Amino acid sequence: MDNGNGCKIGVFLCECGRRIAPLVDLKGLEQKLAQDPAVSYVATLPFACLTPGLSNLRQAVAANGLDRLLVAGCEARILLKKFEGELLSAGLDEGQVDMVNLRDHVAQVSDLSPEDKAAKGFKLIQAAVAGLAALTPTVREKVEFKGPVMVLGGGIATYSAAQELSRRGIESVLAVATDEWEDEIRMLHEHYPGERHYYDRLKEIMKEVDASPYIRRITVGELTGLTGRTGSYQATFSDPTGGPPRVHEVSAVIACLDGQMLNxxxxxxxxxxxxxxxxxxxxxxxxxxxxxxxxxxxxxxxxxxxxxxxxxxxxxxxxxxxxxxxxxxxxxxxxxxxxxxxxxxxxxxxxxxxxxxxxxxxxxxxxxxxxxxxxxxxxxxxxxxxxxxxxxxxxxxPRRSVGHEALKVAQVLGLEHVEGHFLEQHKQRVRPEMVGRAETILAGSARYPCDLHESLRQGRRAAAGVAEIAATAARGELYAPRMVCVVDASKCIGCGLCKEICDCGGIEPVEGPGGNIPRHVDPMVCTGGGTCAAACPYHALTQQNNTTAQREARVAALARGLAADEVLAFGCAWGGLAAADNAGVKGLKYDPRLYMLRVSCIGQLDPSVMARAFLEGAGGLLLIGCPPEDCHHSYGLDHTWSRVNLLKKLLALCGFDRRRIALAHADLNEPEEYIRTAEAFVSQVAALGPIERTPDNLEKLRGLYSTVNNARVRWVLGASLRRPWEDVYPGNQRNALIFDRDFMGVLSEEFIRARVANLLSSEHRPFQLSELAAALKEDEAPVMESLREMVGEGLIGRMHKDGVAHYVLRS
Amino acid sequence: MIKFKINDQQVQAQPGWTVLETARQHGINIPTLCYHEAVEPSGACRLCVVELREGDWSKVVISCMYPVAEGLNVYTDSQRVKNVRRWILEMLLAECPASKEIQALAAEYGVGSTRFAVHNPEEQCILCGLCSRVCAQVVGANAISTVGRGVHKQIGAPYMIPTDKCVACGCCVTVCPTGAMRSRFDAVRGVPKVVLAHGAR
The missing domain is CATH 3.50.50.60 (FAD/NAD(P)-binding domain)
Structure with missing residues (x-):
C-alpha cells in the first residue's frame, strides 16, 4: 500500500516480555494499523531490539522495500541509537527510524483496559507515522579536509599546537606577526609574568617547531575575515607591507589568543x-x-x-x-x-x-x-x-582581561564575547554524536585566565582534536551530523536573526560580516538545537531530517484523533520526555489523557506547530522543557516562553481561553513532579471543555495559523528572544509592558489581515467592507484599516460596483 | 540454523545468538538485572542463570552471555536454577536492602529476609555497572564509572565530583534496575565549573 507520499512505512510492535504484551491489546492494535493506508507493513515482535528481532526487522525492510521504520516499544532516548546503527546496513539512515514509547507512556502508566491502551497507542503511532511520511531524507554528507591547518592569533600556544600537529604528521601554517622567536620570549611576561622557569622548555618547543618540515611560517598582518566551513576555510589577512589582502585556503583553524594584563x-x-x-x-x-x-x-x-x-x-x-x-x-x-x-x-x-x-x-x-x-x-x-x-x-x-587584539580576532572568528567575561564559551550539554566538532578550537589565556603551562596544554589539546578529525576525514569516514540546520538560500534575505540567536556558532554569512547575504550553516559546528530555525521569519532556515513540517504533520495527525478532554503535549528529550520515561520505568500511574510527542529541544517548536495543534482540534497544548537555566542547547525554554506568549495573545484575540496552552518544565529525576504538572494541566483543560468546531471558530483558528506564519509577527517575536550574550533574561517589566503593548498592536492588525486574506482566498468573489466585517464579526474600522493597507501593498485589488468599493484577492 | 531445547521445548536459533535472546524470542522469561538491550551484556548480576543438562551431569551458566549451540538442553526454571537465584537474591538483599525493585524480585522467589550481614540499610545500588555501560556505549559521554575498589567501590564521576563530561541526559537513571541512580545523579551532573588554572577551581 502507498500512502500518497511515495514512502513505505513499516511499524513494529514490541511485546517487551511481560511489560507491554499483556497490558496492551497488541493484536487489536496490529489489525487496526494493518487497515491504515499510511502503514505499509506491520508486525509484532517479542523483542525488536535483540539480535533475533533485529534480523527480523532487516528481513522485513528488505522483503517489503520499506524506507521508513517505526518501532513502538520503549525509550527512544536509549534504544533509537541501536536501531539506527543496526538498520544503517539495511539502507535506513538516521531520521528514517523513529520510536514510540508504548511501554512507558502507555502500558505502564495507567489502569486503562488493554483495548483503551491500544487505542491510545494507535493515536501516538499514527502521529509518528505522519511525521515519518513528511520526512525528506537527505544524503549523508561527507566532510573533507583540504589544505593545511592554520594556527593564528599569535598566542604562545601557537608553538605547542604546531609541535603537536607536526608530531602527528599534519601540515600546518603558522600565521605570526614576527619571525623572531627570541623576541616572543623576551615579551612573554606581558601575558604570562613569573614563568621564567619555563623558558628553557619553551625554547625546546620552539626549536622543534623551527626544524619541522611540516610547518610553514608566514608573516601576516591582521586577520580580516574567515569564511567557509570545517574542512575548507578561507582566512583573509591584511598585508603588513601595505599590499592587497592575502587569502589562505586552510582546512581548519586553531586560534591561539593570549589575554592581556592590566595595571x-x-x-x-x-x-x-x-x-x-x-x-x-x-x-x-x-x-x-x-x-x-x-x-x-x-x-x-x-x-x-x-x-x-x-x-x-x-x-x-x-x-x-x-x-x-x-x-x-x-x-x-x-x-x-x-x-x-x-x-x-x-x-x-x-x-x-x-x-x-x-x-x-x-x-x-x-x-x-x-x-x-x-x-x-x-x-x-x-x-x-x-x-x-x-x-x-x-x-x-595584575588585572586580567581578554585584550583588544585578541578581541578583534575573536570577532572575526565569530566568537561571541560577553562583556566582562573571557572567550570561553557556554558549552552545549549534548551527546558527543550530536556535534561534528567537539569544541571551539581556541587556546590561550584569552579563553580563560591561566598560566603558561595550561596555555601550552590547551594548544596541544586543540591540535590533537584537529588532528583526530583530520585523520578521520583522510580515511573518508568523517560525516556531518544529520540533524543540523540548513539554509534555503532562495528564501534567506540575510537578516541575521538566526546568527544572533545561534549560540553554537554554526551560522555564518558566506562572505564577510554584514550585508544582505544568505547565511550558511557549518554542519560540523551546529548542535541541532533548532530554536534558530523556529525563529526564522521566512522559514528559510530548517532543520534537516527533523523539520517543522514533520512536527506539524505529527501534531496534526494526533490532534485530529484526540477526544474532547484529551491533551497534547510536547516533551523535551532532556526534561519532560525523560521525566515521562522515568515515570513509566518506576510504574507510576497518572492521568492517561496526556499524549506526549518527542522533541529534542523544546525550542525547536515553531509557533506554527503550536497553532496547528489548535487548528486541527486540540483543546490544550502543554510544552514541557528542561528546568530553567538548564537548557542543553541554548535558551530553548526562554524562547518557547516567548512563543507560548504569542499563542496566548492570539488565543485571547480569538476569544478562547489563554490557559489552553502552557509552558512547563520538568526535571528528569523528579517524575512525581512531572506527574503533578501533567495532571494539573489535563484537569485544567478538561474544565475548559473543547473548542467547539463551529465555522466561526474554525475561521478564527485559520487566521491564528496564518498570523504565526506572518513574517512581520515573527520578526517582532524574534526581536524579543533572549540572545546568547545575555547573561540573565532581561525581564525588565517596564520594557516588557511597552513591548507587550506594541506586540499586541502588531498581532491584532496582522490577525485581521490574515483573516481577511483567508476569507477572500476561500471565496473567489468581490466583497464589500460591510460584508467582510459581518463575516469576520469585527468592527468596520479595523477591517477598513487592514483593507487600505493591503490595497496599498498590492495584495488585494479594489473595484467599484454601483459606487460601493469591493475588494478581491489578487492572484 | 541451530536447534536445541529450552525447558524441553524445541527452539531454533541463528549462530551468534545467546541463550537469553533465544529464550526471549520464544517467549520464555528469564529474570535479569544488569542486562539491557541497548548495551553489550556484562554478566555482572548472575540473576539470569540457567541450567545446562547433559545426561546425569549439569552446570549453571549465565544465559545473557552464553552462545547457543546445537543440542543444548537448557532449563530456565529448574530447582537448581531457583536455588541459585534465591542465593543471589539473598545476597543482593544484604547488599542493597533499600531497593524496592530487589525486594519485589526477592519476594517473587520467596526470599523475604537475608542471613548475610547488612552493612548499609540505606543502600540501593548493586554495582552492576549498567549505568556506566549505557553512558559509554549509548550516550558516548563516559561520564560515570565505578570509583574505588573492593568494599569501597561505588558509582560516580571521577573523584566523586560533578563532571562536565556528563550531559545530564538521565539515561543512567532510566536504565538503573534498582532505582539507585536516582539519588546519585545529582552528584554527577552538578553544575560544571570553569577551570581557571590547572589545579585550581
Missing amino acids: QGSNFGHDGRNVICHTEAEEMMWTLGVPEGKVLFWINDYEAGHPEYAYLSSRAAWSMARYMRSHSPRTQVTIFYNHNMSIPLSTGERAASRQLGITWVPYDGSLRPTVQTGYVTYCDPVSHLECEMPWDKLILS
Missing part, C-alpha cells in the same frame, strides 16, 4: 615606580636587574574583586620571588596574602620557600589592607592586631 588602579597605590604590577616587575628585572631591599608581593585579587585569580597571581608571585632570592641574596621577599586563600605550594615547594627565606604573611581578609608610603597596614588574622608591613617595592597582582 591596578590608584586605589591600590599603583604609581608605576615603587608600587608596580607583575608585568612591570618582570620588565624591571629584565632591564635593571633584581631590586634590592624589601620587596613585598601583595596578592590583592580578593580586594580587586576576582578571588578566583588569586591562585594564578600567587603562583606567579612565588615564581618571581624564587627568582629574586636565588639571584640576589640581599633582597628580602615577602608574599602577603589573604587568609581566605591557601598557599598554593606543594610540600617540596614549601621546603624550597623556607630554604630561600621567602616569608608568607597572611592578613585578615575581612579588613582591607591600606597602602601607605613605605608600609602596608593590615589586620593580623590570629591576634586581630593592626600591624605594619614595610616595603621598598610593592608588587600588586
Whole structure:
C-alpha cells in the first residue's frame, strides 16, 4: 500500500516480555494499523531490539522495500541509537527510524483496559507515522579536509599546537606577526609574568617547531575575515607591507589568543615606580636587574574583586620571588596574602620557600589592607592586631582581561564575547554524536585566565582534536551530523536573526560580516538545537531530517484523533520526555489523557506547530522543557516562553481561553513532579471543555495559523528572544509592558489581515467592507484599516460596483 | 540454523545468538538485572542463570552471555536454577536492602529476609555497572564509572565530583534496575565549573 507520499512505512510492535504484551491489546492494535493506508507493513515482535528481532526487522525492510521504520516499544532516548546503527546496513539512515514509547507512556502508566491502551497507542503511532511520511531524507554528507591547518592569533600556544600537529604528521601554517622567536620570549611576561622557569622548555618547543618540515611560517598582518566551513576555510589577512589582502585556503583553524594584563588602579597605590604590577616587575628585572631591599608581593585579587585569580597571581608571585632570592641574596621577599586563600605550594615547594627565606604573611581578609608610603597596614588574622608591613617595592597582582587584539580576532572568528567575561564559551550539554566538532578550537589565556603551562596544554589539546578529525576525514569516514540546520538560500534575505540567536556558532554569512547575504550553516559546528530555525521569519532556515513540517504533520495527525478532554503535549528529550520515561520505568500511574510527542529541544517548536495543534482540534497544548537555566542547547525554554506568549495573545484575540496552552518544565529525576504538572494541566483543560468546531471558530483558528506564519509577527517575536550574550533574561517589566503593548498592536492588525486574506482566498468573489466585517464579526474600522493597507501593498485589488468599493484577492 | 531445547521445548536459533535472546524470542522469561538491550551484556548480576543438562551431569551458566549451540538442553526454571537465584537474591538483599525493585524480585522467589550481614540499610545500588555501560556505549559521554575498589567501590564521576563530561541526559537513571541512580545523579551532573588554572577551581 502507498500512502500518497511515495514512502513505505513499516511499524513494529514490541511485546517487551511481560511489560507491554499483556497490558496492551497488541493484536487489536496490529489489525487496526494493518487497515491504515499510511502503514505499509506491520508486525509484532517479542523483542525488536535483540539480535533475533533485529534480523527480523532487516528481513522485513528488505522483503517489503520499506524506507521508513517505526518501532513502538520503549525509550527512544536509549534504544533509537541501536536501531539506527543496526538498520544503517539495511539502507535506513538516521531520521528514517523513529520510536514510540508504548511501554512507558502507555502500558505502564495507567489502569486503562488493554483495548483503551491500544487505542491510545494507535493515536501516538499514527502521529509518528505522519511525521515519518513528511520526512525528506537527505544524503549523508561527507566532510573533507583540504589544505593545511592554520594556527593564528599569535598566542604562545601557537608553538605547542604546531609541535603537536607536526608530531602527528599534519601540515600546518603558522600565521605570526614576527619571525623572531627570541623576541616572543623576551615579551612573554606581558601575558604570562613569573614563568621564567619555563623558558628553557619553551625554547625546546620552539626549536622543534623551527626544524619541522611540516610547518610553514608566514608573516601576516591582521586577520580580516574567515569564511567557509570545517574542512575548507578561507582566512583573509591584511598585508603588513601595505599590499592587497592575502587569502589562505586552510582546512581548519586553531586560534591561539593570549589575554592581556592590566595595571591596578590608584586605589591600590599603583604609581608605576615603587608600587608596580607583575608585568612591570618582570620588565624591571629584565632591564635593571633584581631590586634590592624589601620587596613585598601583595596578592590583592580578593580586594580587586576576582578571588578566583588569586591562585594564578600567587603562583606567579612565588615564581618571581624564587627568582629574586636565588639571584640576589640581599633582597628580602615577602608574599602577603589573604587568609581566605591557601598557599598554593606543594610540600617540596614549601621546603624550597623556607630554604630561600621567602616569608608568607597572611592578613585578615575581612579588613582591607591600606597602602601607605613605605608600609602596608593590615589586620593580623590570629591576634586581630593592626600591624605594619614595610616595603621598598610593592608588587600588586595584575588585572586580567581578554585584550583588544585578541578581541578583534575573536570577532572575526565569530566568537561571541560577553562583556566582562573571557572567550570561553557556554558549552552545549549534548551527546558527543550530536556535534561534528567537539569544541571551539581556541587556546590561550584569552579563553580563560591561566598560566603558561595550561596555555601550552590547551594548544596541544586543540591540535590533537584537529588532528583526530583530520585523520578521520583522510580515511573518508568523517560525516556531518544529520540533524543540523540548513539554509534555503532562495528564501534567506540575510537578516541575521538566526546568527544572533545561534549560540553554537554554526551560522555564518558566506562572505564577510554584514550585508544582505544568505547565511550558511557549518554542519560540523551546529548542535541541532533548532530554536534558530523556529525563529526564522521566512522559514528559510530548517532543520534537516527533523523539520517543522514533520512536527506539524505529527501534531496534526494526533490532534485530529484526540477526544474532547484529551491533551497534547510536547516533551523535551532532556526534561519532560525523560521525566515521562522515568515515570513509566518506576510504574507510576497518572492521568492517561496526556499524549506526549518527542522533541529534542523544546525550542525547536515553531509557533506554527503550536497553532496547528489548535487548528486541527486540540483543546490544550502543554510544552514541557528542561528546568530553567538548564537548557542543553541554548535558551530553548526562554524562547518557547516567548512563543507560548504569542499563542496566548492570539488565543485571547480569538476569544478562547489563554490557559489552553502552557509552558512547563520538568526535571528528569523528579517524575512525581512531572506527574503533578501533567495532571494539573489535563484537569485544567478538561474544565475548559473543547473548542467547539463551529465555522466561526474554525475561521478564527485559520487566521491564528496564518498570523504565526506572518513574517512581520515573527520578526517582532524574534526581536524579543533572549540572545546568547545575555547573561540573565532581561525581564525588565517596564520594557516588557511597552513591548507587550506594541506586540499586541502588531498581532491584532496582522490577525485581521490574515483573516481577511483567508476569507477572500476561500471565496473567489468581490466583497464589500460591510460584508467582510459581518463575516469576520469585527468592527468596520479595523477591517477598513487592514483593507487600505493591503490595497496599498498590492495584495488585494479594489473595484467599484454601483459606487460601493469591493475588494478581491489578487492572484 | 541451530536447534536445541529450552525447558524441553524445541527452539531454533541463528549462530551468534545467546541463550537469553533465544529464550526471549520464544517467549520464555528469564529474570535479569544488569542486562539491557541497548548495551553489550556484562554478566555482572548472575540473576539470569540457567541450567545446562547433559545426561546425569549439569552446570549453571549465565544465559545473557552464553552462545547457543546445537543440542543444548537448557532449563530456565529448574530447582537448581531457583536455588541459585534465591542465593543471589539473598545476597543482593544484604547488599542493597533499600531497593524496592530487589525486594519485589526477592519476594517473587520467596526470599523475604537475608542471613548475610547488612552493612548499609540505606543502600540501593548493586554495582552492576549498567549505568556506566549505557553512558559509554549509548550516550558516548563516559561520564560515570565505578570509583574505588573492593568494599569501597561505588558509582560516580571521577573523584566523586560533578563532571562536565556528563550531559545530564538521565539515561543512567532510566536504565538503573534498582532505582539507585536516582539519588546519585545529582552528584554527577552538578553544575560544571570553569577551570581557571590547572589545579585550581
